[in-house]
Every structure is written in structure tokens, then in C-alpha cells.
Amino acid sequence: VLTENLSYYFHLYDTWSAYRPEEEGVAIAYTSVYGNTKKAVLALKERLEARGVKVAVSDLARDDMAEAVEDAFRYSKLVLATTTYNTDIFPFMRTFIDHLTERNYQNRTVALIENGSWGPMAARVMRGxxxxxxxxxxxxxxxxxxxxxxxxxxxxxxxxxDELAKA
Structure with a gap:
């Protein structure tokens, strides 16, 4: 039973129940088949940090998916970066977005990075x-x-x- 610092817990409940971010910053969730999408993600991370933005990066194929979902809800902005895979998106990204939408993900700015050697479709799929x-x-x-x-x-x-640092 909580008896101390109740205002802290009420504040968290209020934030979470309204689907507001806990912190300003950017969560980047990505999948990278050959390492090229990862290169772009790490370059974006470096650029954001140089602009004073707090950044959390998750490799959806290797990191804990629950932590990636937590970061997406914690921060005010989300970058999704993935490859086009069989005219769809890489399965780990599909699972991640399903986790977000099942939990009513809202009130955020979302940026999309797509990779594809011919006919990239990942951004369209993720947006959809x-x-x-x-x-x-x-x-x-x-x-x-x-x-x-x-x-x-x-x-x-x-x-x-630049856009994410100003938003």
C-alpha cells in the first residue's frame, strides 16, 4: 500500500491515462537486414544528440520488444525505420507497430525511414x-x-x- 509521495503516482497515472509522453525526446525503433538501415539510424541518433535531443534506440530483432514499446510511450516522438520485405515490412517492425496500436498509441509525432533496393514500400505500410x-x-x-x-x-x-529537434 502506497502511503508516501502519492502526488508522484497520481501524476504518472494522469500522464499515462491521457496518453501524454513522460519526457521530451525521440525513441527510434528499427530493423536492419544487412546493417544499412542501422547505419542511417545511428547517423540520425548522432545528429539528434548534437542538437541536444534525448534519444533511445531499439533494434527490434535483438533488443527487448517490451523496452522498445516502453520508450515509444515515454518519449514525445518516435522514428520507425525498416526495410521493405516481400512488399510489406520486416516482421519485427510489424509486431512492434501492432503492440503500439493494441495499446492505443496516440498524441505523438512519428517519422518514417524506409529502405528498399527497388520499390520501397515500408513507409506506406507503416503509415497505414x-x-x-x-x-x-x-x-x-x-x-x-x-x-x-x-x-x-x-x-x-x-x-x-532539424524537424524533430524543433517539434
């Missing part, structure tokens, strides 16, 4: 999965990787870091 979520603002900056990050990718990551 989140369309039913309330008060999701999608970042204007789109990052598309065609197999491996290049100068255009890094320029888009700079623009995305």
Missing part, C-alpha cells in the same frame, strides 16, 4: 498501420534509403533531425 491512431502527426521529412545510405540519405537525415 498507424492511420487509425488518434492525434499522430507524421513528420514532413521523408527518408528513403535505396539499399545503402548515400549523400542524399544523410541530407534527409539532417533535415529530419
Amino acid at each position: 498501420m498507424l492511420e487509425g491512431s488518434k492525434d499522430i502527426a507524421f513528420a514532413e521529412t521523408a527518408v528513403k534509403i535505396l539499399a545503402t545510405p548515400n549523400a542524399e540519405t544523410y541530407a534527409a537525415l539532417d533535415a529530419l533531425a
Whole structure:
């Protein structure tokens, strides 16, 4: 039975029940088949931190999925980065987004990074999965990787870091 510091717990309950973020910052959840999406994610992390933004990164194929979900709800912004896989998205990303939508994920800014050597479709699939979520603002900056990050990718990551740092 709680008897001390009750206002702390009431504040947490109020935050969670209203689906508000606990902290300003960016959670980045990614899958990377050959390591190229990971390169882009780490470059974005570096750019965000250089702008003073708190960042948590989760590799959905290797890290604890529950921790990734926790970070998505903790922070005010979320970046989803994955590969196009059989005209869909990599299965770990699909599972992650399902975890979010099953828990009423809302009131956040979401940015999408897609990777695909031909016909990338990951951003469209991820956006579609989140369309039913309330008060999701999608970042204007789109990052598309065609197999491996290049100068255009890094320029888009700079623009995305600027947008997320200001939002």
C-alpha cells in the first residue's frame, strides 16, 4: 500500500491515462537486414544528440520488444525505420507497430525511414498501420534509403533531425 509521495503516482497515472509522453525526446525503433538501415539510424541518433535531443534506440530483432514499446510511450516522438520485405515490412517492425496500436498509441509525432533496393514500400505500410491512431502527426521529412545510405540519405537525415529537434 502506497502511503508516501502519492502526488508522484497520481501524476504518472494522469500522464499515462491521457496518453501524454513522460519526457521530451525521440525513441527510434528499427530493423536492419544487412546493417544499412542501422547505419542511417545511428547517423540520425548522432545528429539528434548534437542538437541536444534525448534519444533511445531499439533494434527490434535483438533488443527487448517490451523496452522498445516502453520508450515509444515515454518519449514525445518516435522514428520507425525498416526495410521493405516481400512488399510489406520486416516482421519485427510489424509486431512492434501492432503492440503500439493494441495499446492505443496516440498524441505523438512519428517519422518514417524506409529502405528498399527497388520499390520501397515500408513507409506506406507503416503509415497505414498507424492511420487509425488518434492525434499522430507524421513528420514532413521523408527518408528513403535505396539499399545503402548515400549523400542524399544523410541530407534527409539532417533535415529530419532539424524537424524533430524543433517539434
